[in-house]
Amino acid sequence: MNDAPNKPTPPEGVPDQLVSDLNQLTAEEFRKTIIHAQELLNFQNEEPFPIEPKPGDDILKVTERDGYTEVVKQIFCGEDCGDCPHGPYLYHVEQEPHPDGTETSYWRFIGEVQLDDE
Ligand SMILES: [Zn+2]
Structure with a gap:
């Protein structure tokens, strides 16, 4: 890894492959990636399942x-x-x-x- 002094360290749990991919991105690609990540997050929060209680x-x-x-x-x-x-x-x-x-x-x-x- 090339460690620039002020380069942010990714939080623990971010896959290495993803970190290295993110490091290749331009600012524009970053913005799109953030938007997509937010969409995916919303999508997971809205995971459809019936109103009947799940077991447990x-x-x-x-x-x-x-x-x-x-x-x-x-x-x-x-x-x-x-x-x-x-x-x-x-x-x-x-x-x-x-x-x-x-x-x-x-x-x-x-x-x-x-x-x-x-
Ligand atoms: Zn528990």
Whole structure:
């Protein structure tokens, strides 16, 4: 590696191949790469799956809103985890109708929430 003194060090976990590819990019290509990375990130956050709880999920609260459903759930990630359950997390769930009459639920992760004890 050519180590320029002020060259930023990539965070741990970035694949070496990706780091070396990134180092080849022009500023314009960087901007496009960032946009694409953001799109991919959004895409992952919007991973469609049905509103029924997945095994291990614990739905605490469902609130119908205008245009979307607010869902608060805790997630049990599996065995050997001392931190379970995770959350509660807030999601906005939108139904996207398709021309063939089916619907896809998009879960948009909003963030961790505190639930009042009721
Ligand atoms: Zn866990």
